[in-house]
Amino acid sequence: MAVDLSYDPEVLDLIERTRTFVNDVCLPLENEHQGDAQAAGGDALRLDLNKQAKAAGIFAPHAPKEYGGLGLGMSDRSPIFTAAGRSTFGPLALHLGAPDEGNVHMLAAIADPEQKAKYLAPLAAGDIRSAFAMTEPAPGAGADPNALRTAATKAEGGWKINGKKRFITGADGAGMFIIMARTSGEPGDRGGATMFLAPGDTPGITVDRYVHTCDRGMIGGHCEVTFTDVFVPDADVLGEVDEGYRYAQVRLGPARMTHVMRWMGIAQRAHDIALDYVTDRQGFGGRLGDLGMIQQMIADNEIDLAATEALLARACYELDQGEHASNSTSMAKTFGAEAFSRVLDRSIQMCGGLGVSDDLPLARLANELRPFRIYDGPSEVHRWAIAKRAVSRTRKAHEKGIRNV
Known part of the structure; x- marks a missing residue:
């Protein structure tokens, strides 16, 4: 078929x-x-x-x-x-x-009816912005979520949250927070996290500062946020207690792919700008677009864009089928993040001095793209996860007496 x-x-x-x-x-x-x-x-x-x-x-x-x-x-x-x-x-x-798109997706899948009315409805309508507060300063959670140190302790009628977060996109002015906090175990333990919902004006939530990064396309910054005795009622626990990491997977896989989708647009735009330039620019007795070295860069851009699109299509298909798609989303995210950076770099190179000037948007678009190799999991972490799955799959085959020949 x-x-x-x-x-x-x-x-x-x-x-x-x-x-x-x-x-x-x-x-x-x-x-x-x-x-x-x-x-x-x-x-x-x-x-x-x-x-x-x-x-x-x-x-x-x-x-x-x-x-x-x-x-x-x-x-x-x-x-x-x-x-x-x-x-x-x-x-x-x-x-x-991001982060509103991923938060809408997760709330639609996990939140109960009361939570949807309170949080999802205004967020989906664009009446408010949101923030997803998981990443922490060292030695807290980052690429390794099990290092989570922000703690939620049981209180009468709810929970009190204490901790510090960093790189929380959109935190300044957010109308609501989704907070990942430890409810059992110790930092380094696997599991034991819970997600909590809180209005942005909840007492005890403090946006301390902007952490300035090379990308400028967001509102509300990438911020450091402190949570001091933040009270969250039981009704605003998102999902089940101690199951926060499991529920977060509902958000993380699709959110990685929507990042790929959005930044695919930037990479295609950069490639189109470079094509416009080399098609018209004269040099060395002809058009730059007729030179072999320029044509190789054009072809490599086309291949990187097409390959990412194919990996993205596979991952989206699996997600639409209700699969976890952990491997396919890691592959698409890792390849796409690195491919897009290559596309931007070649596009800048093809445009020469204009490529690094403010006359074209290429240099600042490269700055927007560079963090993607870190955001939503560094490339190295995704490679580690892909390799672990491959080795585990092969080990299980060996236990059944199946070997490659």
Whole structure:
């Protein structure tokens, strides 16, 4: 049976309308403000772009229909997220950027009806922003989530949370937090974490400072946040106590793939800019695009983009089938993050001096992309996990007497 990679007419129409909106509305604003969303207006900018996206019928393609979204699955949302991602302001406008997109996905899957009314409804509508608070300063949780040190202790009617977090995207001004805290065991123990929901103005939540990074496309910064005796009622425990890591997988796999989708848009844009340049630029007796070394860079860009798209399609298919897709999402995330950096670097090289100037957006887009090799798990951690699964699979085969010859 043939594999069908086509899209329904409704999805194709949505892709086209998203492309038009991004070209007409988002790209001019992004270029005017050098991609700095905070400098462009922060939340005021977001709310205005959200309003325009709603009017265009392209707002929140991932969110459930009953909460104002378009209810698309992973495979159908992929080309739309990519179209939005051509501008660093596109995900902001369509309300499909991190961390809000991943939090909407997780709340829709895990939250109980009361939690959905309290947290999911305003988040899906874009009335508030959110933050996912898991990463901590050393020696706390980072790439190794088992190092979690933020602790939640039982109190009358709920829990009290104490700890410090770092690199919490969107924390400044967030209307709600999803907080990962240890409810059993010790730092280094496997498991024992629980997720808690808390309004942004809950007493004891303090945004200490922005941790300035090379990317500028987000609102609310990547922040250090302190939780001091933050009280969360039992009703706002997300999922079951001590099962936070298991529930987080509902978010992490899809969120890695939506990162790939969005940054695919940036990489394709960079490649298109370089193609425009080398097709017209004259040098060495002809067009740069006719030179062998330039053609090799063009071809390598095309291959990296196509290979990432294929890995992404496989991972999205598995996720849509209800599978964990741990291996396929790790592969797509690792390859895509590194491939996109290669695409940006080649595109800059093809454009020469303009590539590293503010006359083109390539250098700042490279800065937006570079953190992707770290965010949502460093490439090295994903490689370690992929290798562990391969060795485990082979060991189990050996135990059954199956060996490769």
